[in-house]
Amino acid sequence: MRNQAWLNQLAEQVSKPDGRHHFEIQRIYPLIGAWLGVILLTIFVLGLRPDWAEAIKTFAFWIKIAFPLTLSGLAWIALKRVGIPGARFQAQVLMLLLYPALFALLMLYRAQDLYTSAAIETDLFGQTWVSCPLTIAGLSLILLFAGLWCARPWGVTLPTLSGGLIGFISGALTAGTYALHCQETGGLFLATWYVLGAFMPAMIGAALGRRWLMW
Amino acid sequence: VTEHTALNMQLEGQFQRGLQGDVTAYRDFLIELASLLEGYFCKRLSNRPSEVDDLVQEAVLAIHQRRHTYSCKVPITAWIYAIAKYKWVDYLREQQKSKAFDSLDAAHETIEGLDPHAPWQAKRDLQALTRNLPAKQANAISWIKLQGYSVQEAASMASMSEVAMRVCLHRAIKNLTKLVKIQNEKPGLA
Numbered sequence: 001m002r003n004q005a006w007l008n009q010l011a012e013q014v015s016k017p018d019g020r021h022h023f024e025i026q027r028i029y030p031l032i033g034a035w036l037g038v039i040l041l042t043i044f045v046l047g048l049r050p051d052w053a054e055a056i057k058t059f060a061f062w063i064k065i066a067f068p069l070t071l072s073g074l075a076w077i078a079l080k081r082v083g084i085p086g087a088r089f090q091a092q093v094l095m096l097l098l099y100p101a102l103f104a105l106l107m108l109y110r111a112q113d114l115y116t117s118a119a120i121e122t123d124l125f126g127q128t129w130v131s132c133p134l135t136i137a138g139l140s141l142i143l144l145f146a147g148l149w150c151a152r153p154w155g156v157t158l159p160t161l162s163g164g165l166i167g168f169i170s171g172a173l174t175a176g177t178y179a180l181h182c183q184e185t186g187g188l189f190l191a192t193w194y195v196l197g198a199f200m201p202a203m204i205g206a207a208l209g210r211r212w213l214m215w
Numbered sequence: 216v217t218e219h220t221a222l223n224m225q226l227e228g229q230f231q232r233g234l235q236g237d238v239t240a241y242r243d244f245l246i247e248l249a250s251l252l253e254g255y256f257c258k259r260l261s262n263r264p265s266e267v268d269d270l271v272q273e274a275v276l277a278i279h280q281r282r283h284t285y286s287c288k289v290p291i292t293a294w295i296y297a298i299a300k301y302k303w304v305d306y307l308r309e310q311q312k313s314k315a316f317d318s319l320d321a322a323h324e325t326i327e328g329l330d331p332h333a334p335w336q337a338k339r340d341l342q343a344l345t346r347n348l349p350a351k352q353a354n355a356i357s358w359i360k361l362q363g364y365s366v367q368e369a370a371s372m373a374s375m376s377e378v379a380m381r382v383c384l385h386r387a388i389k390n391l392t393k394l395v396k397i398q399n400e401k402p403g404l405a
Contacts, residue, residue, distance in 0.1 A: 006272070007249060009244035010279050014233050068248040084286045085301070086293030157301035165317070212307070 027150060034146035038139050039177050046135070046181040055183075064179040067103060068194055072172035074099055079165040085157040096168075100195045107187035123186035128194050132182060136175045137204075138196030143170035144201050148212050155215050163209010164202045171198030219292070227291045234282060248295065249275055255299050266306075274302045344394050345387075352387035359384055 055061040074096045081089035114120050126132075147166040155164040175194040184190070226247060231240025252271045260267050278298055287296055341361065345353040351373070358369040370380035 004246070005277070007245040008242060010239050011233070011245055013279070014236060014238055014241045014282075084289055084294070086295075086297035087289045088288070154276070155284050155298075157297045166229070214299075215281075 003164070014099070019183045024063040028147075029151075030146040031143065031150050034143045034149040035173055036176070037142055038174055039180075041139065042177050042181050046178075048180055051183070052180070060185055060187075061179070064182070064190055064194075065176050067190060068172045068176035069194075071096075071100060071198065072169045072176065075165050075169045076171060079162060079169065082158055082161050082165060083151070083154050083156050085155070094099065099101070100191065102194075104188075104191035107191045110187050124192060126184035126186050126189045127182060128182065129189065131196035132178070132184070132189075132193045133200065136171060136178050137195065137200035139178065140167075140174035140197070140201040141204070143173055144205050144208070148205065148208060151209075151213060152215075154213075156213050159213035160206050160210045163213055164206035167201035167203065167205020168198050170205065171201040174198075174201075223290045223292050226295075230282070230285070230291060232405045245275065245279070248278065251292075251295060252299055255296065256303070259303060270302060270306060274299050277302060341391075344391055344398075347394055348387055348390055351383055352390060355384040356378060356391070 049055060074092075078089060078092040079095045081087050081092045111120050111123050114123055144167050147170055148163065151162060151166055154162075175197050177193075178197075226244060229240045229244035229247070235246050252274050253267060255273075256267045256270045257264070260270070276356055278295060281298075285291070341356065345356050348356065352375060355369060358364045358372065359366060364372070366380050366384070367377055369384075370377045373380065375383070
């Protein structure tokens with residue numbers, strides 16, 4: 001074979017094992033650092049919600065944190081499959097899409113008890129339905145860039161989908177953090193605007209991933 | 216199916232031993248890998264065998280460089296073929312891009328074919344015509360088509376990117392074609 005000599009040279013390069021692996025935690029330190037930054041920004045720039053001392057005793061407060069964080073966890077699981085060339089990932093991505101859909105259905109079911117359309121409107125729109133997803137998307141850009149930077153050496157074969165998932169993780173993590181500031185109580189609000197806040201960076205991430213995750 | 220599994224186990228074993236530092240096993244893996252990839256790309260590029268070698272090399276190198284990202288969760292052949300497919304799609308995309316440039320290059324040829332029997336006269340006519348073009352486009356034509364500079368050289372002379380220079384040249388040729396047409400319809404104009 002013509003390439004024999006070249007292949008021999010490549011083989012020589014195989015040095016001692018260095019145990020590198022792309023999903024090991026130390027390789028996502030930049031992402032964790034960026035998240036800490038977002039937490040600090042939320043607490044010190046946006047400010048904790050003024051009624052936090054009361055709010056932490058309510059179930060709704062913890063749901064608002066737990067729902068986006070579990071959402072980002074599911075997105076992470078999906079990314080871990082999508083990021084491996086040749087792995088099946090359909091089930092994981094499906095789970096990621098079903099989870100917020102089921103959550104929204106649950107919140108709709110709950111909103112039935114509100115009876116009046118005005119009350120349902122409050123549950124859905126609250127006071128900040130415009131600023132909430134925009135703030136989440138804006139803040140999450142820090143995480144998105146850190147995440148894309150972490151993912152560059154992975155060598156993904158689906159750069160658009162991977163970038164989208166990184167954006168979704170960024171958005172969902174930010175949404176969970178933003179809940180420290182946000183005073184909205186509506187279940188539908190959470191199911192709609194928090195999820196939208198995560199979808200916006202997902203779109204940006206998909207567009208950027210297409211360029212930056214190529215190798 | 217069993218044959219497939221056997222190949223998988225053989226490759227996986229060689230690869231893992233290679234990662235542990237076993238040069239011989241890794242070389243065997245690379246040789247097997249190259250022949251797998253050759254089959255993969257030959258099937259897709261049967262009409263351009265010269266490109267197969269390049270693609271095989273590129274894919275082998277890609278797999279070699281990312282060898283640490285292999286996860287045991289997938290069969291190694293699935294991993295290899297996913298990367299091969301990625302490189303294949305990348306190749307097709309590049310092809311598509313250069314095709315766009317090819318058509319520009321073809322347009323350059325037509326200007327040279329305007330009057331092959333009287334190159335001097337054609338040159339003079341062309342110079343007269345370029346006066347009707349915007350300065351940038353006139354320069355592009357005069358440097359590349361009349362004075363024989365390469366697109367790269369012309370781009371650096373105008374401190375433009377090569378792509379911008381190609382586009383400029385393409386526009387210039389389009390405009391020239393238009394001018395020639397007008398002239399042919401109304402001979403007295405220029």
